[in-house]
Amino acid sequence: MKKIYTLFFSIWAFSAWSQPKIDVKKEFEFAAKQYEGMLASHPDITKFPQSTNPDGSPRDMKSSWWCSGFFGGSLWYIYEYTKQDKWKEAADKWTMAVEKEQYNTGTHDLGFMIYCPFGNGYRLTKNEAYKPIMLTGAKSLATRFDPKVGLIKSWNSFKGGYNYPVIIDNMMNLEFLFWAARESGNKELYNLSVTHADNTLKNHYRADNSAYHVICYGPNGEVLAKKNHQGAEDESPWARGQSWGLYGYTVMYRETKDPKYLDFARKIATFLLNHPNLPADKIPYWDYSKPGEERDASAGAIMASALLELSTYGGKDAKLYYDSAVKMLESLSKPPYKAELGKNNHFILQHSVGHKLGNSEIDVPLVYADYYYLEGLLRYDALRKKKK
Structure with missing residues (x-):
């Protein structure tokens, strides 16, 4: 009987994990159209797409801003899915636009600024010109x-x-x-x-x-x-910070294979997925202590991508992580989080929160929300195909 039950569960799990719930092709077609508009509206490669100002105008930042690598990284993700040379060319252009930040020792964010664009570019093209830039950037970070x-x-x-x-x-x-x-x-x-x-x-x-x-x-x-700095209070769980931690300790397990990091990533996931203030669509409020206030699509996108990777490391909650991540991506792939074509200053996602206490970037698109959403779609697509 136990063998029959195990076989039944395996077949059920295989079927549940294999069924496409998100039309990845459609979502990347939409992303490509939005980012075609973004590229057309940003001829100046010293001004990096970041968000939207309160008056609705685009908010652009310099390469020294911590988010400068996300636009190039997103372009690489679109290239990874479409395999179209025009995206490779655009991604290279915006990747090289942050080249000088390899020498920046005044920030801890060189992973975002350098590795997101150059790392994805090197992974996809093996362009040897990218490698020394990354190695210099890592040395700068290590200082x-x-x-x-x-x-x-x-x-x-x-x-x-x-x-x-x-x-x-x-x-x-x-x-x-x-x-x-x-x-x-x-x-x-x-x-x-x-x-x-x-x-x-x-x-x-x-x-x-x-x-x-x-x-x-x-x-x-x-x-x-x-x-606290960007959360509601010193003792409150700021949503994006929780997602950063989940993602970070999942990566720590991948890179070291030390089980203590896997165990801790799972503990973080348990806290987040069981939080009484996590909405039914699984896109968190900007702070878990503030139900009813603004959602943070960026926190949801980061968490979804992290959970998909975490699900690949097995354990009793692997399917919960996978299903929860898929639910998050499903939510982000439709209104109110998904923008209308040609709107939202050409960003893909709406309704993120940067720094509410600082009265900055409240209920707006954010470039890194798009980046981790696209990464999540790619991870979902790869896992679904693997399980077929």
Whole structure:
């Protein structure tokens, strides 16, 4: 009887995981049309698409802005799906537009700025010109690691006089350093990434497995304060920060195969998917403590992409992760989150929140919401085809 049940469950699971719930082809056709409009409206490669201003005009930023790599990265994802040379050419153009940021030692966000465009470009084309740029960028990022503190410094200062703040977002830049460690043979880049992740796990997380946004450290790694910056309160779970952490620790398991990271990623997923304030469409409010307020499509897109990868590592909740991610992508692929063709300043998604407390980017499109949505679609498509 047990064998029959197991066979039945396997057939059911195979069928459930294999059924297409999202028309990936249609969604990439829409994304391509939107981004054709984006390219046409952005002839100046020193102005990077970011969001929409309160008056409805496009909000563009310089290459030194932490989001400058996402547009090129999204263009690479469109090329990956369509295989059309025009997208390869556009992606290369906007990737090279951030080349100079490889020398930027004043930011911890070089993973976003350099690895999202150059990393995807190198993965898809093996263009050797990209490799030294990434290796230089990784070295620049590593200069922000102080071995006495044991973490990569995020900002150079934080309100209250703290001069070694570390934000949960920083987990997202470790993937870049792991790549550079492999390609260069520099084991120190690997080691400092592990040290950063371990200290973040130790100090950034509460007993319920939710993350603080900002931890302020002293010169010897002592915790001086646990603070909020973009969330509602110091003790509230800021939605995008939770998604950054989930994604980051999933990557940590992929890169190290250390089971403690897989275990912790699963704990974060449990917190998020079981949160009483997670809406039925699974696109979170901008802060989990603020039900009824603005949603954050970017937090949903990041979480969906992370959960799809997490589902591939097995365990009793693998199907829950997969199904939840698919639900998120389904929600993002239709109104109100999906824009109308030709609208929304040519961004794909609507209804994200950048920094509500700072009165910045509230209920608007955000370039990184599009990036992780496209990544999620590609991961979903690959998993569905694999399971056929």
